Amino acid sequence: MRDLANALGIEAASIYSHIRSKEEILQRVCFRMADEFFGAIEAVKDNDANATEQLKRAISAHVQVLTRNTEASAVFLQEWRHLSEPYHTEFLALRDRYENYFREIIRQGIASGEFQVPDEKFAVLTILSGLNWIHTWYKPDGKMKPAEIAENLSAMLLNGLKTNLN
């Protein structure tokens, strides 16, 4: 709280005019970021598109949220485990729901023959790992723009590293 107050240019005690507790800050960051992610992925949801296109859109939506909110993303991804109950359990439920968006896309891809994955849950976790690792290295003034990141990640996850001989 003293570090935060220093960054804000006020005293730590003054922060309590605006919030109830330190825990409330964490709750707000985590649940607001969750809302951002859900909002973004709902916005690109198109059941008429094929699974490949849907995955690309979902990846792009996720990348946009991460790269628009780099600091909140870091807090969201690294500090959620410090949430106290019942928020901790609520948060995990939201995470499961969000993972299900991706899971459903994978299922559709398998059903339509577009995708071939040995384990769909594993595939989702790996997709999300690639997405949620971005915050560890992404810099707004870095070489790669968010759209390029989404494109590269989609290409890598869909096509793999191996040169396609077609």
Added chain:
Amino acid sequence: MRDLANALGIEAASIYSHIRSKEEILQRVCFRMADEFFGAIEAVKDNDANATEQLKRAISAHVQVLTRNTEASAVFLQEWRHLSEPYHTEFLALRDRYENYFREIIRQGIASGEFQVPDEKFAVLTILSGLNWIHTWYKPDGKMKPAEIAENLSAMLLNGLKTNLN
């Protein structure tokens, strides 16, 4: 320190017969895990193998270390940023060195025509994201064994999700 002491069944003050400081525990975990990773990847290094085979081996080696040391891995991956100087800088240098192993494999794959990636650094970061996310969900008594995890991750990263029409 009190939580750790509780888990050990001794008093917190007693821990100081065995270590110098809390920071030393973090240093030991981080640098020993780094040694484990380096040792494992050196052991599978085979410059005569093609890039695909080398990547598979590197992935497998990494997964073995992670899954053999689930708690230390969690500390290593989540708490290294709390290292104080000069250990923090040392640690980043080790991380860079480790990433270079993978980067070299990717370069070889591009040079030999086996791989087609738009950005090699991005490719390495994505590979490592898939690897280092494992600790968030892996359970020793879980459905998927370490060898299967390595296999699935290799397949997914090399071949991608898309069904190969060959």
Added chain:
DNA sequence: TTAATTTGCTAACGAACGTTAGGTTGTTTA
């Protein structure tokens, strides 16, 4: 213009934290 509200201040506070010091007990070594 005055009252109400908001925002920030100082000065704590109780709790938690990492760690030290001195002593006791148990183990090992000579």
Added chain:
DNA sequence: TAAACAACCTAACGTTCGTTAGCAAATTAA
């Protein structure tokens, strides 16, 4: 068998932490 050493204990300690209380100043609303 006694001395040396290791490991653990209790009892702190100074520091850091999140937060409260009371007050002043600034801002907003009536």
